[in-house]
Amino acid sequence: MEKIRSYRFGKDEKLCNVNDIAALFKDEHIFTFPFKVVYNITDNDSEQNCVKIKVLCSVGKRYSKSAVKRNLIKRRIRESYRLNKHLLIEPLEEIAVNKKITINIGFIYISKKEEEYETQQKSMRKILQKLYNIAAKSCDISTTTAD
RNA sequence: UAGCAAGGGGGCUCUAUCGCUGCAUACUUUUAGUAUGAAGAGGAAAGUCCGAGCAAUAUAGAGCACCGUUCUUUUUAAUUGAAAGAUCUUCGUGAGAGGAUAGUAGCGCAGAAGAAAAUAACCGCCAUUGGCUCAUCAUCGGUGGUAAGGGUGAGAAGGUGGUGUAAGAGACCACCAGCGUAGGUAGUGAUAUCGACGGCUGUGUGCCUAACGGAUUGCAAGACCAUGUAAACCAGUGUUUAAGGGCUGCUCGCCUAAGCUGGAGGGUAGGUUGCUAAAGAGUAGAGGUGACUCUACUAUUAGAUAGAUGAUAGAGAAUCUUUUUUAGAUUACAGGACUCGGCUUAUACCCCUUGCUUUUUU
RNA sequence: GGUCCGUUCGUCUAACGGUUAGGACGCAAGAUUUUCAUUCUUGUAAUAGGGGUUCGAUUCCCCUACGGACUA
Numbered sequence: 154m155e156k157i158r159s160y161r162f163g164k165d166e167k168l169c170n171v172n173d174i175a176a177l178f179k180d181e182h183i184f185t186f187p188f189k190v191v192y193n194i195t196d197n198d199s200e201q202n203c204v205k206i207k208v209l210c211s212v213g214k215r216y217s218k219s220a221v222k223r224n225l226i227k228r229r230i231r232e233s234y235r236l237n238k239h240l241l242i243e244p245l246e247e248i249a250v251n252k253k254i255t256i257n258i259g260f261i262y263i264s265k266k267e268e269e270y271e272t273q274q275k276s277m278r279k280i281l282q283k284l285y286n287i288a289a290k291s292c293d294i295s296t297t298t299a300d
Numbered sequence: 301u302a303g304c305a306a307g308g309g310g311g312c313u314c315u316a317u318c319g320c321u322g323c324a325u326a327c328u329u330u331u332a333g334u335a336u337g338a339a340g341a342g343g344a345a346a347g348u349c350c351g352a353g354c355a356a357u358a359u360a361g362a363g364c365a366c367c368g369u370u371c372u373u374u375u376u377a378a379u380u381g382a383a384a385g386a387u388c389u390u391c392g393u394g395a396g397a398g399g400a401u402a403g404u405a406g407c408g409c410a411g412a413a414g415a416a417a418a419u420a421a422c423c424g425c426c427a428u429u430g431g432c433u434c435a436u437c438a439u440c441g442g443u444g445g446u447a448a449g450g451g452u453g454a455g456a457a458g459g460u461g462g463u464g465u466a467a468g469a470g471a472c473c474a475c476c477a478g479c480g481u482a483g484g485u486a487g488u489g490a491u492a493u494c495g496a497c498g499g500c501u502g503u504g505u506g507c508c509u510a511a512c513g514g515a516u517u518g519c520a521a522g523a524c525c526a527u528g529u530a531a532a533c534c535a536g537u538g539u540u541u542a543a544g545g546g547c548u549g550c551u552c553g554c555c556u557a558a559g560c561u562g563g564a565g566g567g568u569a570g571g572u573u574g575c576u577a578a579a580g581a582g583u584a585g586a587g588g589u590g591a592c593u594c595u596a597c598u599a600u601u602a603g604a605u606a607g608a609u610g611a612u613a614g615a616g617a618a619u620c621u622u623u624u625u626u627a628g629a630u631u632a633c634a635g636g637a638c639u640c641g642g643c644u645u646a647u648a649c650c651c652c653u654u655g656c657u658u659u660u661u662u
Numbered sequence: 663g664g665u666c667c668g669u670u671c672g673u674c675u676a677a678c679g680g681u682u683a684g685g686a687c688g689c690a691a692g693a694u695u696u697u698c699a700u701u702c703u704u705g706u707a708a709u710a711g712g713g714g715u716u717c718g719a720u721u722c723c724c725c726u727a728c729g730g731a732c733u734a
Contacts, residue, residue, distance in 0.1 A: 160318060167606085209606075220346095221634055228320095228610045235319065236611080270611070 162235040166208055183283060184263075185276050188230075191259040194288060206242065208234060210260040229270055230260050233277040241281040241288075248289055256288060 182191045210230045212223040 162319065211606080219634070224635065225610085232319080232611050 160235055162231065162238075166206060183280065185280050185283070186263070188276060188280065189261040189263050190280050190284070191261065192284060192287070193257040194255075205255045206238070207255065207257050208260070209258070210234075210262075212262040226262055229273055230262070230277075233270070233274045234260070237274065237277050237281055240278060241285050244285060245288060256284070258284070 182189055184190075208231075210227055212226050
């Protein structure tokens with residue numbers, strides 16, 4: 154039976170807090186062209202057991218001067234994340250049933266050319282798989298240490 | 301037909317699926333969530349070059365200083381915008397386009413070049429005199445007259461021709477160019493034009509003068525709520541002195557102690573509001589050369605807050621290329637952040653009106 | 663978002679609207695030295711781009727581009 158996936162992308166999943174963003178840029182990062190991905194995995198404070206993911210995307214002025222092009226790229230990043238985020242969430246929820254995890258992710262656009270939408274989507278899938286592997290490891294470690 | 305000039309208008313459309321933003325309604329309800337509905341970026345949203353609204357702070361008042369504007373008239377909420385004109389000037393065959401222009405009573409300055417950059421005598425010209433010479437010419441020096449000539453320069457003592465003279469000179473005359481004075485005519489006015497009178501006549505720039513205008517900071521302004529708590533701050537009362545402080549840079553001038561009573565803040569991270577109906581838009585009519593004004597009618601939720609309009613698929617439209625009916629390519633500049641008006645800059649392509657030039661054809 | 667400032671040889675800088683835009687370091691050539699360095703001489707090279715005002719702009723005015731500061 155296939156689930157009816159919700160492709161929603163509301164305000165809860167966007168990263169807005171300033172302190173969180175400052176913490177995000179101190180942590181580790183992955184490179185996969187054309188993105189630089191910054192991520193930060195922490196325990197959750199909420200009462201219920203769930204996985205919360207917050208996302209930020211930014212395109213620097215170094216890429217291009219015109220605001221239209223930068224906006225278009227941001228929109229495409231958000232779109233590709235929206236369509237592919239189930240790759241990260243669904244398996245994580247299976248693993249971490251009793252955990253409280255928040256993952257903050259920042260997508261930073263690096264390429265100086267205007268990449269096509271398909272390549273963006275491909276790289277987005279790669280990134281999400283990588284992130285899943287990392288998150289799974291961290292879950293295991295946390296379980297072992299907790300026990 | 302081609303190439304141009306001026307002005308004006310438009311700025312790709314539709315469908316499906318998955319999403320984003322706030323709003324309204326209904327349901328569940330602790331926050332909030334779900335469903336439905338209708339709506340959701342421009343001509344420049346940009347630059348921030350001007351102006352205004354709005355807000356806070358300051359302000360007894362006056363003078364000086366400082367800053368801005370500057371041909372005329374009209375227009376606008378608006379001191380730099382707009383329209384219609386005036387004079388001069390540059391570009392263009394032309395339609396047209398760009399630029400400059402308050403006043404000169406007084407004072408200052410003008411590199412290099414040049415004799416001289418303004419009550420001009422360096423060379424030259426003329427007269428006279430001294431030396432040299434037997435004497436004259438020539439030549440050297442003194443005194444005086446003289447702006448006709450002198451390679452410069454952005455600018456050279458109004459120009460041309462005569463009279464006149466020792467040589468010359470607006471010294472005088474004729475014509476021409478400008479200026480001033482008091483007038484006529486046309487115009488609201490800048491100004492144009494007409495004759496009269498006056499020999500009045502170099503260029504640029506700054507100071508200066510005149511008229512008009514100007515408090516400062518900006519929605520991250522500010523207001524409220526919650527959080528939170530040092531005795532600075534505010535209000536009232538009150539009395540003495542003016543050192544110090546404040547009030548726009550200065551001057552005059554003005555205000556201001558402590559104490560007592562009451563109220564409540566700063567910093568940090570938030571929320572609500574400010575925040576979208578307006579000096580608005582469209583249509584029609586009237587007035588005006590025009591900018592613009594007046595009247596009537598009509599319709600009208602963009603309001604985000606690391607910042608919403610996207611992605612995919614399909615169909616059509618326009619232009620271009622190849623080719624002859626398909627195929628391919630292209631569809632600009634560019635994204636609200638309190639609001640409005642103007643200016644400036646960027647802009648594929650299409651349409652309309654008026655006008656100019658050249659060639660060809662009829 | 664708002665308010666401002668700046669741009670001069672390869673680098674750091676100077677300039678009253680007026681001579682061929684000056685100086686230091688660097689670079690190149692030559693001299694000195696057995697050679698290198700030091701030193702000396704000579705040279706090279708710039709007003710961000712485009713308009714305007716002016717007889718004449720690095721300088722004054724306007725537009726564009728780039729860089730920077732302050733402001734929660």
